Amino acid sequence: SYILAVETSCDETSVSVVKNGREVLSNLIFSQIETHKAFGGVVPEVASRKHVESITLMLQEAVEQSGISPDKLSAVAVTQGPGLVGALLVGIMAAKSLAFALDKPLIGTHHIAGHIYANRLVQEISYPCIALVVSGGHTELVLMESEGKFRLIGRTRDDAVGEAYDKVARALGFPYPGGPYVDRLAHEAENSADLPRSWLEPDSFDFSFSGLKSAVLNVLNQTKMRGETPDIPAIARGFQESVIEVLVEKAIRAMRMTGASELLLCGGVAANRGLREALAERCDREGITLRIPPFAYCTDNAAMIGAAAFLKLQHGEFAPQTMKAEPGLSLEEWSVGS
Ligand code: ATP
Ligand code: MG
Numbered sequence: 001s002y003i004l005a006v007e008t009s010c011d012e013t014s015v016s017v018v019k020n021g022r023e024v025l026s027n028l029i030f031s032q033i034e035t036h037k038a039f040g041g042v043v044p045e046v047a048s049r050k051h052v053e054s055i056t057l058m059l060q061e062a063v064e065q066s067g068i069s070p071d072k073l074s075a076v077a078v079t080q081g082p083g084l085v086g087a088l089l090v091g092i093m094a095a096k097s098l099a100f101a102l103d104k105p106l107i108g109t110h111h112i113a114g115h116i117y118a119n120r121l122v123q124e125i126s127y128p129c130i131a132l133v134v135s136g137g138h139t140e141l142v143l144m145e146s147e148g149k150f151r152l153i154g155r156t157r158d159d160a161v162g163e164a165y166d167k168v169a170r171a172l173g174f175p176y177p178g179g180p181y182v183d184r185l186a187h188e189a190e191n192s193a194d195l196p197r198s199w200l201e202p203d204s205f206d207f208s209f210s211g212l213k214s215a216v217l218n219v220l221n222q223t224k225m226r227g228e229t230p231d232i233p234a235i236a237r238g239f240q241e242s243v244i245e246v247l248v249e250k251a252i253r254a255m256r257m258t259g260a261s262e263l264l265l266c267g268g269v270a271a272n273r274g275l276r277e278a279l280a281e282r283c284d285r286e287g288i289t290l291r292i293p294p295f296a297y298c299t300d301n302a303a304m305i306g307a308a309a310f311l312k313l314q315h316g317e318f319a320p321q322t323m324k325a326e327p328g329l330s331l332e333e334w335s336v337g338s
């Protein structure tokens with residue numbers, strides 16, 4: 001099968017053609033980061049307009065690069081949610097028009113299912129498995145008993161990891177998106193600031209990062225009030241250590257509790273060097289198989305949407321032309337065969 005996939009949930013416009021849910025024939029990504037940088041974050045209205053500007057040409061280009069003639073496509077897939085409603089709508093309108101014109105089925109796809117199934121673009125997944133999803137808008141532990149079945153066993157109660165990284169980075173004086181700057185600084189730092197860990201209830205798989213973020217802001221303010229210069233690298237390292245310790249510990253605990261065979265790390269923060277290293281080291285010690293997609297498939301891209309949509313194609317679960325954008329689409333409800 002050949003799926004043409006479209007992703008416009010946030011600030012990346014992306015179109016891809018994926019064969020059999022695994023093989024990427026084309027994957028064009030246009031990042032709007034340079035545009036949003038000036039505002040210190042993603043401006044929804046601006047994001048929508050940028051998607052409109054590039055989507056048509058990208059559709060054409062992605063099909064051309066794939067070498068597949070449009071009538072050979074099996075379906076047109078598009079991110080239905082979660083994401084920014086205006087941004088999602090641009091992709092959905094484009095996908096609907098194309099599906100209608102080519103007389104192909106439409107597949108509404110879950111963005112986080114995409115982040116998880118990005119793993120399948122490089123390797124088959126064994127079930128049951130646990131996915132640790134760490135991105136700009138999500139921090140979740142997902143149990144998959146079998147293919148395409150998602151059960152949320154933990155989630156953040158406030159900020160997502162990526163969001164916390166970006167907010168802390170901003171306070172430390174770095175541009176948007178600041179995650180990679182904090183990551184780099186944490187590695188160079190000689191000292192580490194002592195910052196709290198948020199474990200929540202002893203058996204909880206939920207996360208909370210807003211307290212840690214506040215603690216960083218307090219350290220900065222107090223240092224400045226004393227007329228001293230804050231040790232920025234030490235704060236970055238302390239912050240990163242706190243985040244990583246909690247993520248790793250809860251992911252390992254979820255693996256033990258469920259007896260899952262693999263741990264998948266996915267989402268944009270999976271690019272974090274400290275997290276990759278700490279998780280790899282710990283999984284090695286515990287005898288756990290860890291899977292992390294290559295960098296290009298960690299951040300937003302349409303190939304991962306094609307990989308997730310393949311599950312729906314196999315089950316013949318298509319969306320009507322009346323499909324709406326769902327900014328709060330539930331991952332569990334998106335499970336195949338439900
Ligand atoms: P969602 O997938 O939840 O809708 P999103 O698509 O905006 O959110 P992604 O594109 O998956 O999020 O990830 C972007 C986030 O990843 C940003 O917050 C960015 O700072 C963070 N990030 C990227 N690289 C790193 C890194 N090396 N260390 C920490 N964070 C990082
Ligand atoms: Mg993005």
Ligand code: FE
Pocket residue numbers: 111115135136267268299300
């Ligand atoms: Fe994403």
